[in-house]
Amino acid sequence: MRAVRRFTVRASLPESLAGLGALATNLRWTWHPPTRDLFASMDAELFNAIRDPLRMLTALPPERLSELAVDEDFLRRTREAADDLERYLTEPRWYQRRTDEGLPGAVAYFSMEFGVTEALPNYSGGLGVLAGDHLKAASDLGVPMIGVGLLYRSGYFRQALSLDGWQVEHYPVIDPNAFPLELVTDGGRPVVVEVAMPGGRELRAQIWRARVGRIPLLLLDSDIEDNDEDLRPVTDRLYGGDADHRIRQELLAGIGGFRAVRKFCELTGHPQPLVFHTNEGHAGFLGLERAREIIQSDGLAFDEALPAVRAGTVFTTHTPVSAGIDRFPVDLVQRYFTDGRLVPDVDPRRVLALGAEDNPGLFNMAHMGLRLAQRANGVSELHGRVTRRMFSRLWPGFDEDEVPISSITNGVHGPTWVARELSALLGGNHDEFGHEGRTPGSSLRDGVTDEQLWGLRRELREKLVGEVRRRVRAAWVQRGASALELGWTDRVFDPDVLTVGFARRVPTYKRLTLMLRDPDRLRALLLDERRPIQIVIGGKSHPADDNGKQLIQQIVRFVDDPAVRHRIVFLPDYDMSMARYLYRGCDVWLNNPVRPLEACGTSGMKSALNGGLNLSIRDGWWEECYDGSNGWAIPTADGITDPLRRDDLEAAALYDLLGQQIAPLYYDNDAAGVPTGWLSMVWHTLETLGPFVQASRMVREYVDSGYLPASRTVAAATGDGYRGALSLADYRTKLEVAWPRVRIFDSELLYDHAERLVVGTEVTVRARIDLAGLDPSEVDVQAVVGQVGDADELTDTITVPMHGDGIGAFAASLTLPRAGSVGYTVRVLPKHDLLASPAELARVVLA
Numbered sequence: 026m027r028a029v030r031r032f033t034v035r036a037s038l039p040e041s042l043a044g045l046g047a048l049a050t051n052l053r054w055t056w057h058p059p060t061r062d063l064f065a066s067m068d069a070e071l072f073n074a075i076r077d078p079l080r081m082l083t084a085l086p087p088e089r090l091s092e093l094a095v096d097e098d099f100l101r102r103t104r105e106a107a108d109d110l111e112r113y114l115t116e117p118r119w120y121q122r123r124t125d126e127g128l129p130g131a132v133a134y135f136s137m138e139f140g141v142t143e144a145l146p147n148y149s150g151g152l153g154v155l156a157g158d159h160l161k162a163a164s165d166l167g168v169p170m171i172g173v174g175l176l177y178r179s180g181y182f183r184q185a186l187s188l189d190g191w192q193v194e195h196y197p198v199i200d201p202n203a204f205p206l207e208l209v210t211d212g213g214r215p216v217v218v219e220v221a222m223p224g225g226r227e228l229r230a231q232i233w234r235a236r237v238g239r240i241p242l243l244l245l246d247s248d249i250e251d252n253d254e255d256l257r258p259v260t261d262r263l264y265g266g267d268a269d270h271r272i273r274q275e276l277l278a279g280i281g282g283f284r285a286v287r288k289f290c291e292l293t294g295h296p297q298p299l300v301f302h303t304n305e306g307h308a309g310f311l312g313l314e315r316a317r318e319i320i321q322s323d324g325l326a327f328d329e330a331l332p333a334v335r336a337g338t339v340f341t342t343h344t345p346v347s348a349g350i351d352r353f354p355v356d357l358v359q360r361y362f363t364d365g366r367l368v369p370d371v372d373p374r375r376v377l378a379l380g381a382e383d384n385p386g387l388f389n390m391a392h393m394g395l396r397l398a399q400r401a402n403g404v405s406e407l408h409g410r411v412t413r414r415m416f417s418r419l420w421p422g423f424d425e426d427e428v429p430i431s432s433i434t435n436g437v438h439g440p441t442w443v444a445r446e447l448s449a450l451l452g453g454n455h456d457e458f459g460h461e462g463r464t465p466g467s468s469l470r471d472g473v474t475d476e477q478l479w480g481l482r483r484e485l486r487e488k489l490v491g492e493v494r495r496r497v498r499a500a501w502v503q504r505g506a507s508a509l510e511l512g513w514t515d516r517v518f519d520p521d522v523l524t525v526g527f528a529r530r531v532p533t534y535k536r537l538t539l540m541l542r543d544p545d546r547l548r549a550l551l552l553d554e555r556r557p558i559q560i561v562i563g564g565k566s567h568p569a570d571d572n573g574k575q576l577i578q579q580i581v582r583f584v585d586d587p588a589v590r591h592r593i594v595f596l597p598d599y600d601m602s603m604a605r606y607l608y609r610g611c612d613v614w615l616n617n618p619v620r621p622l623e624a625c626g627t628s629g630m631k632s633a634l635n636g637g638l639n640l641s642i643r644d645g646w647w648e649e650c651y652d653g654s655n656g657w658a659i660p661t662a663d664g665i666t667d668p669l670r671r672d673d674l675e676a677a678a679l680y681d682l683l684g685q686q687i688a689p690l691y692y693d694n695d696a697a698g699v700p701t702g703w704l705s706m707v708w709h710t711l712e713t714l715g716p717f718v719q720a721s722r723m724v725r726e727y728v729d730s731g732y733l734p735a736s737r738t739v740a741a742a743t744g745d746g747y748r749g750a751l752s753l754a755d756y757r758t759k760l761e762v763a764w765p766r767v768r769i770f771d772s773e774l775l776y777d778h779a780e781r782l783v784v785g786t787e788v789t790v791r792a793r794i795d796l797a798g799l800d801p802s803e804v805d806v807q808a809v810v811g812q813v814g815d816a817d818e819l820t821d822t823i824t825v826p827m828h829g830d831g832i833g834a835f836a837a838s839l840t841l842p843r844a845g846s847v848g849y850t851v852r853v854l855p856k857h858d859l860l861a862s863p864a865e866l867a868r869v870v871l872a
Contacts, residue, residue: 038082039094044107049078050205051236055142056161056440063106064856065094067649076602077144079205105592115135115237120728129736130296131169133286134159135308137278139174139265140235143601145204146180147244150530150565151627152343154601156304157237158438162720164238168728171289171298173282173308175274176201176233176244181263182679184565188504191579192320192566192574196262201246204234211292214446217251218284220277221366228256230277232285239293243285245277250304264567275390276361279310280368281696300735302339302727303398312338313376317368321547325747326755332750332859336738338397339731342391343624345411351390383418395419399738399861400731403432404625407648411621422869424822428863435625435645436723442640444609450481451711452819469711478707479699482612482636487520489610493561494518496596496603517591518559523691526611526632530564532575537564538576541583542676551592556688559592561607563599563673604628609635613687614787616641617679620661632717636707639667640682642675650717655710657682707828727729734861738796743858753859756803760855760868766797769872772851784844791836792827792851792872801829805854805863808837829850
């Protein structure tokens with residue numbers, strides 16, 4: 026029989042154990058070992074099986090709870106843990122100790138997925154885990170953030186394998202009451218937000234709150250009886266459905282998410298956010314709702330509200346290729362906006378213009394994100410360069426390095442991912458993995474020997490081996506094997522063999538099967554009698570990506586071979602739980618994407634924090650962090666246009682590195698059996714990469730270069746009755762008329778012809794310019810000098826402001842900066858106090 030309805034009954038705790046409820050429902054336990062220890066002490070075997078304090082309270086027999094309710098030692102530890110949590114939630118932290126003027130009282134962070142813990146399966150991969158790490162680091166630093174997303178009743182799929190190695194998906198039904206969530210209510214009734222749908226209908230969603238340390242995470246849920254049957258499944262699955270389903274999800278996330286934030290803050294007294302951060306473009310419609318709010322509450326026109334909206338928006342893109350951007354058919358977008366109910370008083374034609382791209386039939390979510398955000402960034406230095414090139418057409422006339430998209434390299438939350446045994450060995454605290462609070466000049470190596478570190482690394486590898494054997498056996502049983510024929514799984518992997526990890530999503534560009542380009546060479550590496558390697562692989566392909574599923578099948582068919590299956594495994598259903606074993610137990614973390622298609626790739630950061638060495642294409646974060654001593658860079662076959670030939674060359678380089686450099690170094694042991702050369706690289710990695718790859722560093726950068734300047738600009742735009750926003754709107758209207766008539770008539774370079782031009786010579790650039798009625802204070806006139814190539818393109822430029830005489834003549838003196846072929850030009854740019862970049866308005870007049 027099947028249940029007609031599912032519901033969850035939570036445990037009724039004795040009054041003396043009431044503190045356990047708060048400890049179980051605040052997800053700080055996911056990165057706070059003492060709290061996990063408290064729950065494990067209730068029933069170690071049960072906790073190790075469940076790894077979820079809330080489920081633990083439900084699963085414990087009532088008689089065990091009764092015992093604990095009178096156990097004075099347990100009650101004392103419970104009080105101490107509850108008091109510690111209360112201090113963590115209320116004490117001033119890094120953000121509160123800052124004295125900067127204009128720090129925002131709150132920041133809203135929107136993402137379509139949040140990977141906080143496997144106990145709340147609301148994520149698919151790196152984007153969601155990054156969002157979870159962002160919230161955790163913000164909590165540790167005291168940044169007053171509100172997370173906003175959707176609650177997926179079926180989450181992301183669970184992965185299994187068929188007998189022939191094909192990925193099989195299934196979607197478990199989720200009851201929110203069984204998770205560390207609480208329904209947001211007002212007077213006992215669920216708070217509901219509404220988003221207008223075509224045909225006079227409403228999409229309604231209730232709001233669930235997760236507590237991520239100090240951060241409230243609001244998740245919208247459309248599976249409620251108030252919705253029509255076809256609207257209830259809007260939040261059913263992550264990244265599922267057709268374009269119509271996706272746009273409904275994104276409208277709910279953006280517009281509904283903004284309304285949910287407003288209601289939550291009104292109910293709880295939480296400060297209303299001044300700054301809104303969108304993690305990718307999925308929630309970009311929130312900018313339209315913010316404009317609607319200003320128009321209706323303050324009587325501004327759309328163009329007058331737009332500067333205030335842009336000022337308070339930070340947009341992070343993770344997409345290095347145009348094909349990865351969300352696009353919707355224009356007629357589909359029109360269907361949702363034409364009747365004017367979705368965002369009243371915002372002209373649908375203005376909405377369509379925000380998402381316009383080269384293809385007039387498509388609406389581009391990334392373009393809208395960039396047009397509605399004054400500050401935008403990629404997620405590594407290389408990705409920033411790729412992104413500026415990809416979107417440069419939105420800023421015609423500007424060099425790629427002037428496109429107003431910066432970069433903030435992703436980071437990972439050390440306390441979540443670092444093995445607690447390693448943190449204890451190195452004397453680190455759980456906020457900063459030992460890098461904050463250490464005395465100046467101290468080292469992670471102080472008081473720790475190579476033997477101790479190597480012993481711990483073997484211990485972590487042994488734990489991984491045990492988990493690999495357990496999962497391999499379970500996977501074969503699931504595929505239909507008999508337990509009697511699986512004795513060989515007890516011999517899978519060896520804790521004394523060099524262990525390589527490769528685990529991530531499986532789009533084709535990540536090249537899961539690059540290691541299979543020459544199967545014989547791979548077998549030789551796996552089965553080498555003196556220096557063998559073993560490889561553990563995990564990853565899910567999107568349910569609609571048959572190419573990715575074929576890659577998984579190729580790997581599975583290879584690892585099924587009895588000759589190698591003790592040395593290479595594919596573990597189904599890769600998630601955060603499996604990831605922790607891999608990051609902590611692998612000696613080498615492999616990453617071999619097609620450069621430059623990896624925006625960042627944070628999995629290698631997590632391995633590095635645990636003493637793993639990276640073996641990677643120089644893409645994403647590895648491009649800026651590889652220094653020759655913290656791992657290995659796989660050479661790239663740049664210039665090779667044939668992808669198969671490129672794969673052959675890069676796979677050969679991968680085999681060479683594994684066989685000729687990595688394995689020999691790993692097995693080069695001293696008399697005590699310790700590979701001192703290998704450990705010198707591990708120590709170097711921990712010391713140098715440890716501070717940089719932290720999510721706390723990332724969040725600090727977002728505060729300093731995103732949230733703080735955005736908050737200050739919002740104040741300037743909205744203060745004194747929106748004086749700044751109105752001024753910028755008037756200025757843009759003035760530019761619309763004048764800019765097409767701005768002319769640079771002529772320019773000249775003046776210098777003493779009696780002297781030779783050498784580096785350091787002072788020259789003067791002059792130009793006659795018609796500003797078409799604009800005041801000189803309203804423009805920036807610049808002389809630009811740089812190296813000049815065969816096509817007269819300027820590179821390595823410097824700019825010098827030119828000053829006018831009031832009648833159209835402008836001049837600037839400058840010192841020639843370099844030798845060789847040098848050229849100059851003159852340009853005119855808009856100038857206004859509320860512009861964050863000279864390129865912001867995408868207007869420039871060139872000589």
